[in-house]
Amino acid sequence: MLHRLSFIPGRLLRAVPVVLGVTIVVFLMVHLLPGDPAIAILGDKGTPQRIAALREQLGLNQPLWLQYFSFLGRLLHGDLGNSLVNQRPVSEVLFQAMPVTLTLLLFALVMALVISIPLAGIAATRPNGARDLGVRLFTLLGQGMPQFWVGIMLILLVSVNLRLFPVGGFGLTDSDHFYYLFLPALTLAISMSPTIIRSLRASTIASLGSDYVATARSKGSGGSGLFIHHVLRNAAIPTISVIGVNLGYLVGGSIVIERVFAIPGLGSLMLTAIFARDFTTIQAVALFIALFVIAVGILTDVVYTLLDPRVNFSNKERA
Amino acid sequence: MTTPVPLLSVNNLSLGVVRSGHRPTMIVDDVSFAVAKGERFGIVGESGSGKSLTLRAIAGLLPVGVDVLSGSVSYEGRDLLSTPLAARRRLMGPEIAMVFQEPMTALNPVIRVGDQIAEGPRRHLGLSRAAAMALAIEMMAKTGIPDPAKRARAFPHELSGGLRQRIMIAMALSCRPKLLLCDEPTTALDVTVQHQVLRLLEQLCDDFDAALIFVTHDLAVVNQTCDNLAVMYAGHIVESGPVKDVFRDPRHPYTRGLLDSAPDFDQPDRELVPIPGFPPNLADRPPGCAFAPRCSHAQSGCLVASPPLVPLAPGRSAACFESDSIFRRVPA
Numbered sequence: 001m002l003h004r005l006s007f008i009p010g011r012l013l014r015a016v017p018v019v020l021g022v023t024i025v026v027f028l029m030v031h032l033l034p035g036d037p038a039i040a041i042l043g044d045k046g047t048p049q050r051i052a053a054l055r056e057q058l059g060l061n062q063p064l065w066l067q068y069f070s071f072l073g074r075l076l077h078g079d080l081g082n083s084l085v086n087q088r089p090v091s092e093v094l095f096q097a098m099p100v101t102l103t104l105l106l107f108a109l110v111m112a113l114v115i116s117i118p119l120a121g122i123a124a125t126r127p128n129g130a131r132d133l134g135v136r137l138f139t140l141l142g143q144g145m146p147q148f149w150v151g152i153m154l155i156l157l158v159s160v161n162l163r164l165f166p167v168g169g170f171g172l173t174d175s176d177h178f179y180y181l182f183l184p185a186l187t188l189a190i191s192m193s194p195t196i197i198r199s200l201r202a203s204t205i206a207s208l209g210s211d212y213v214a215t216a217r218s219k220g221s222g223g224s225g226l227f228i229h230h231v232l233r234n235a236a237i238p239t240i241s242v243i244g245v246n247l248g249y250l251v252g253g254s255i256v257i258e259r260v261f262a263i264p265g266l267g268s269l270m271l272t273a274i275f276a277r278d279f280t281t282i283q284a285v286a287l288f289i290a291l292f293v294i295a296v297g298i299l300t301d302v303v304y305t306l307l308d309p310r311v312n313f314s315n316k317e318r319a
Numbered sequence: 320m321t322t323p324v325p326l327l328s329v330n331n332l333s334l335g336v337v338r339s340g341h342r343p344t345m346i347v348d349d350v351s352f353a354v355a356k357g358e359r360f361g362i363v364g365e366s367g368s369g370k371s372l373t374l375r376a377i378a379g380l381l382p383v384g385v386d387v388l389s390g391s392v393s394y395e396g397r398d399l400l401s402t403p404l405a406a407r408r409r410l411m412g413p414e415i416a417m418v419f420q421e422p423m424t425a426l427n428p429v430i431r432v433g434d435q436i437a438e439g440p441r442r443h444l445g446l447s448r449a450a451a452m453a454l455a456i457e458m459m460a461k462t463g464i465p466d467p468a469k470r471a472r473a474f475p476h477e478l479s480g481g482l483r484q485r486i487m488i489a490m491a492l493s494c495r496p497k498l499l500l501c502d503e504p505t506t507a508l509d510v511t512v513q514h515q516v517l518r519l520l521e522q523l524c525d526d527f528d529a530a531l532i533f534v535t536h537d538l539a540v541v542n543q544t545c546d547n548l549a550v551m552y553a554g555h556i557v558e559s560g561p562v563k564d565v566f567r568d569p570r571h572p573y574t575r576g577l578l579d580s581a582p583d584f585d586q587p588d589r590e591l592v593p594i595p596g597f598p599p600n601l602a603d604r605p606p607g608c609a610f611a612p613r614c615s616h617a618q619s620g621c622l623v624a625s626p627p628l629v630p631l632a633p634g635r636s637a638a639c640f641e642s643d644s645i646f647r648r649v650p651a
Contacts, residue, residue: 211425218417
């Protein structure tokens, strides 16, 4: 088992050029914007003297490659620069917002699985039956409704009318956090589950018709034991990659949702930074999101390997 | 049959695909046979003759869409088809077990083979995890798997086809069933391995005193393994009887055709005679004998009515109007 995970160091090594590429893109973001960053930052307060001073301060007069290497050098020391708005170190702000968003994403993922696995199972036991049609209708609706709208509707229904959950915010204690994050996580889960359900439904149908399930039945297995032990483990394998890809999208979705529910996470940080033209913060959040997506990719392969003994990323000859 | 109450009897079983607004498509039509305790019974036929589905109906493993239209399957005098699902599941393993055709796909790819064998004994015999694993390893040793304790930790894809089929056999026999259903268990294997697996099946069925229903298209396998056989064609049993008698003196032209088209080591110079044509489309079955369009002896009457399976001698029957005239010269 463990030797099959020996691909991880190699995979991490191969992620290095990708990360470097990301830093280049993130770095150039500021310079690709039309106009001078100094002018953009100063806005209408920009006198020629102040602009020249800021250019000097930001090192904008140096050649681009030199600027990039000093950016990279500072990055390696964990220095993401200071916020252009309030002069606080960006890393500090980032590490404050990061756990909020990661908790939200994890919560949303768990909720999406809690929604998807039973629904996919119900749909697959009788394809084209009434319950299957119901589940398919749900996936259509879930995919058709925009996230922000679902969020607002949930706030109206559950928070304002039924007063079950807060309309927004993050709470103060750990248990509070989950209470406050319930609706936003549900919103993300509703938008994420249709893809999971579709993939899982298809693979569950295939698994239910497979020879090994017939074998399991011939041993007297049936019901939920058969589903969990024999069907789900096999059916989950193709769905893992779907979830991996979706987690990437989910980060983007969380930007909108954090705004709707006033959650002080990376999304809110990013949006505020964009409106304030706080380029260092934008750079930092973009970099973090890119790293997160790369990490999810590697994690997907690890889960894949753990679930399916036939998968072996470590041995190229068998791939 | 020798015993008064057979271990298993299939009575007038019909299977088919039912679609609303259509007449049901009959796949297995009015099939009856009985298997005594410890007997080895072969069902022979080509692809699509309904032999595998008959077996699956006994095991309660019909694929979605295929239903029992009429008839009964009784095991030790108890009707399986009306037995509630939970009670029927309790029979699968300790009473009736099954070995499938494709060892490549019949094992769960993500579970260690030892655990797959141990699953049945844990459920049915109430064994602890450790005791069930010990039994699994013992069963693997009985099926001739070298180094069973180590192999028990292997995943199916790490084993060869022959080993996987031995795992299947170990799994099927782990709860000491009285009836073992085999669906072409040797078809997917190399010829040398086929022979070993057959010997193993026979020996283990003897050891465990289990009856065997062996579905195959391979006449030689039936000849080696079984006591009695039924020949199926297009969903009907066309001939049945003791293997030796049927082989020496077939009474249905299809059985004769099967024998003539298969190589025989005792007569290596004999020319192989293929059966012309193809089996009928079951959705559009011709009236009359299903074999008539391919039969060189068919008379006009064969195209009109379907011949019933009639007894010819004790334990022997055939479904052919012309049986007497065709096979008259051969002494019964």
